[in-house]
Amino acid sequence: MADRIGAWEDKAQLRSFLSWVYRDQARHDAAIAQLKTALTDWDRAGLPRRKAGTFNNLGVIHTLVGRLDEALGYFESALKLNSDAGxxxxxxxxxxxxxxxxYRQGRFDEAIADARRSVELWQKLDPRVGTGAAHESLGDAYRHAGRLTEAMESYTTAxxxxxxxxxxxxxxxxxxxxGTTLHDLGRHGEARKQWEDSVRLLxxxxxxxxxxxxxxxxxxxxETPQPIKNML
Known part of the structure; x- marks a missing residue:
C-alpha cells in the first residue's frame, strides 16, 4: 500500500513539473491538463492538502491566458487549503x-490594496525575495491603473x-x-537600459x-520576450 501511495505522489509531482515545462513552451492547455490530473493523483496518494500548490499553479496559468474567473476560483481553493494547513x-x-x-479585471483599488498588504507581510516573512516579488506585483497594479510614477518606484525597489x-x-x-514603464513616462534612454539588462540576464x-x-x-x-510573458 505504501508503495502505491508513493507512486501516486511521484506522479503528481512529475505532472506538476511537466506543467511548468509546457507553460514555458506556451503550451498552456497541455499544462492545465497535467495539473488537473495531478489533483486526482494527490487524492489517490492520500495527500489532499498538497493540492493547494496545484490549485495555485492552475490559477497562474489561467491568469496568463486570460481566463480570469477560473483563475480566481483556483486561487481561492488554494487559499482555503493553505488556511487549513496554517x-x-x-x-x-x-x-x-x-x-x-x-488588476486584469479592472479591480485596480483592490489590487493595489492587496499588493500593499503583501509588501507589509513579506517584509516580515522574507525581506528580500518575497518582498521584492511583492513590490513587483504592486508595480504591476500601479502600472495597469495608469499610476506610472508609483509603478516606477515600486519596480525600482523590486x-x-x-x-x-x-x-x-x-x-x-x-x-x-x-523599462516599459519608463518608456511610457517618456524616459526612453533609461527604458532601453532596463530592457538591455533584462535580456542580458535571460x-x-x-x-x-x-x-x-x-x-x-x-x-x-x-516586443516582450516569451519568457517574460510566461511570468506573472
Whole structure:
C-alpha cells in the first residue's frame, strides 16, 4: 500500500513539473491538463492538502491566458487549503498571485490594496525575495491603473531586492516591466537600459542565444520576450 501511495505522489509531482515545462513552451492547455490530473493523483496518494500548490499553479496559468474567473476560483481553493494547513508563506504567495487577476479585471483599488498588504507581510516573512516579488506585483497594479510614477518606484525597489537576493530570472522580468514603464513616462534612454539588462540576464540564464538577444533588441521598442510573458 505504501508503495502505491508513493507512486501516486511521484506522479503528481512529475505532472506538476511537466506543467511548468509546457507553460514555458506556451503550451498552456497541455499544462492545465497535467495539473488537473495531478489533483486526482494527490487524492489517490492520500495527500489532499498538497493540492493547494496545484490549485495555485492552475490559477497562474489561467491568469496568463486570460481566463480570469477560473483563475480566481483556483486561487481561492488554494487559499482555503493553505488556511487549513496554517502555512503563512504559501498563503502569502497565493494572495500575491491573486493580485494579477484583480488588476486584469479592472479591480485596480483592490489590487493595489492587496499588493500593499503583501509588501507589509513579506517584509516580515522574507525581506528580500518575497518582498521584492511583492513590490513587483504592486508595480504591476500601479502600472495597469495608469499610476506610472508609483509603478516606477515600486519596480525600482523590486529590482534592487531581487538583485541582492540573486533571483536573476525574476529580476529580468521586473527590469523589463520597469523599462516599459519608463518608456511610457517618456524616459526612453533609461527604458532601453532596463530592457538591455533584462535580456542580458535571460541570455546568461540560457533562455536566449546571443543571436536571439540581438534580434529582440533590434527594435527601438522591443516586443516582450516569451519568457517574460510566461511570468506573472
Amino acid at each position: 502555512r503563512p508563506g504559501a498563503a502569502a504567495s497565493i494572495r500575491n498571485n491573486r493580485i494579477h487577476v484583480y 529590482v534592487r531586492l531581487l538583485r541582492e537576493s540573486g533571483y536573476r530570472l525574476k529580476e529580468a522580468g521586473c527590469r523589463w516591466r520597469l 541570455r546568461e540564464a540560457r533562455m536566449f542565444t546571443p543571436r536571439e538577444a540581438t534580434e529582440i533588441l533590434a527594435r527601438p521598442v522591443p
